[in-house]
Amino acid sequence: MSGRYRVLSELGRGSGSIVYLVRHQKLGEYRAVKCIKKEPEFTWKVREASILNRLNHPQIPRVYDLDEDDHYYYLVEEYARGESLEAKMLRSSFITLDFIFQVITETANVLDYMHHLKPVPMVYQDLKPEHIILGREGIKLIDFGTACCLGETGNKFQNYGTPKFCAPEQATGEQAGIQSDIYSIGKLLEELVYAEGNHHARCLMQIAGKATSPDLSVRYQTAEELLADLSVQMQSNNHSIYQRHLLTKIVAAGSQPHIGTTHLSISLTVYLNHKNRQAVYREKNTSRHMRNAVESGIFAEEGGLYRRNDFLGMPAYGEGVSVNAPNGSIEVLDYGSDLAGALAERADMLLFMAGSREWETGFADLAFERLKSEKNLVVIANYGGKQQARRYQEKYGQPVYCFPLDADPFEMTKEKESLFDGLLEKEGNEMYEYRNCRICPGEWSNTLIRGIGKLCGKWVR
Amino acid sequence: MALANYAASGLGEKTACLELGGQQEFGRWKTAGREGYFTEAGIDYYPGLDKTQIPMLLNCGYETIIMDFGDDYRNASGELLRCDRKIILLSLNPWQEFAARKLVQTVQSAEWGNAVPVYAGVHIQKPVKKALEKEFGISVLTLPVIPDPVCIRAEEFPCMDLILGRRTENNKRKKARIPIRKRI
Secondary structure: OOOOEEEEEEEEEEOOEEEEEEEEOOOOOEEEEEEEEOOOOOHHHHHHHHHHHHOOOOOOOOEEEEEEOOOEEEEEEEOOOOEEHHHHHHHOOOOOHHHHHHHHHHHHHHHHHHHOOOOOOEEOOOOOHHHEEEEOOEEEEOOOOOOEEOOOOOOOOOOOOOOOOOOHHHHOOOOOOHHHHHHHHHHHHHHHHHHHOOHHHHHHHHHHHHHOOOOOOOOOOOHHHHHHHHHHHHHHOOOHHHHHHHOOEEEEEEOOOOOOHHHHHHHHHHHHHHOOOOEEEEEOOOOOHHHHHHHOOOOEEEOOEEEEOOEEEEOOOOOOEEOOOOOOOEEEEEOOOOHHHHHHOOOOEEEEEEOOOHHHHHHHHHHHHHHOOOOOEEEEEOOOOHHHHHHHHHHHOOOEEEOOOOOOOOOOOHHHHHHHHHHHHHHOHHHHOOOOOOOOOOHHHHHHHHHHHHHHHHHHO | OHHHHHHHHHOOOOEEEEEOOOOOHHHHHOOOOOOOOEEEOOEEEEOOOOHHHHHHHHOOOOOEEEEEOOOOOHHHHHHHHHOOOOEEEOOOOOOOHHHHHHHHHHHHOHHHOOOOOEEEEOOOOHHHHHHHHHHHOOOEEEOOOOOOOOOEEHHHHHHHHHHHOOOOOOOOOOEOOOOOOOOO
């Protein structure tokens, strides 16, 4: 084993097992290796290999190999890239409604696949945020150590699970079934709703309540039933996932060069990605700032796009190359001081950056005259110039937002988050209702935990 | 044309593409203006250009000038030697292998100043490539098939970078790092 794989880091550890991230020496592929101690109380965990071998689903890791030496069994699995849902919930101050919808839908689909396996359906038994990995291609469900075949009784593989998420019948030692997994989905949904902090999520509590009912006749019989209810609920309330088309193109333009339009556009892209809204910055001006930044090597390349933490951008490409933004992403187009270009672009929102220095107001007035007929115009004063923003507001007769004095556009700050929250909530239709209202019971404890998580995240960075 | 399109549209450089091999292909594609060129996708194309006009174009503020000598390399040794990047396309089909070997021998001769160009080719069979590399002590770059030279796709960027010398084999494009999973 040691000859074939090079250990890169430890991914996690549980009772009797440690998981490492490894790299195949010849193929260069990343894999996860679970090392299980060869002790009588842990050897049953090796059965995970045969369970994974039976499963063939894009959201379930594949098993590649099973090996052993004198002390350990080595289970080589596909490496699920990304962070766990648990880590995400600790790190993010907002969990959006469409994010909840996506996670629950994908998780329920995986479980539904297991529940309909032939000849014998399977039960996962241990659903919790820690076991859901959020990757680029959706979620991956990991750790199938406690999964079992439906009706498998009289052995220690039954009735496992984490107390917080396991069904009452599992806790009392009764036989676990499909509905036990549905109970866990309900608990997961409940956790996500608490973490979301948006009053719209309350409607999902009804579904979570039915899924977690102790009475098996009341509880959903299948994951499909739960999914159907969830879709109806999301559609009937016109939630954001069904309104994604409302805001797909945002144009930013400034009253003059070097006024901070690029800074604003980058910050907005970072904000949107930070909120799980895939957004791509596009350089549509002739400054070559993005190209120069690419050449300086501060970005990682992703198929003609360039990433740096939450930022994803595209330099100004000519017509001779073909690079597309990912499907469904919001485009943030940076037109610099090219007002004509910004006007020609049919945007869902036109952000106009006005200088707040005294010698810049003349340019701002002239530019506003050209743009004022635009329906979706949003005026922003730069450098945190609140007084000047108020003056503009009186003069232009429309709300003027104030962009804070900011050092790093690639880093999300409280001030910028609060600006974009308010701006998109008011100007960006119902799609962005990120109010920080707290109404569900028990959520304060979650807030405290998330706060601690964020602090820890900062220290780690 | 693919290189010119990448330089102009992908890298945003002021680019010219000169037809120096007497192929007369650009001229059949579009008619040049009074100044002797036409512009397409940000590239100035100079059809049927005479070698004597090259010095003048070198002073026209172009950041990248692609000179296409076609198969007229014998008469273009002077210009080829002056270029920053010398790209020699090899066709290694069994009936063309002989010509390819002769071309490499010529370029490696003392008359050519022992120039070290970038050898490249499409559809090269590995054993043939290896044999040629071993025989002449060169490295032959296998080019991807570019379906449309006026529309370069993102997956072709690394190869274009290598040929244009923007990145070396050892200094490849930075790939996104793997986020380390916190728990399993």
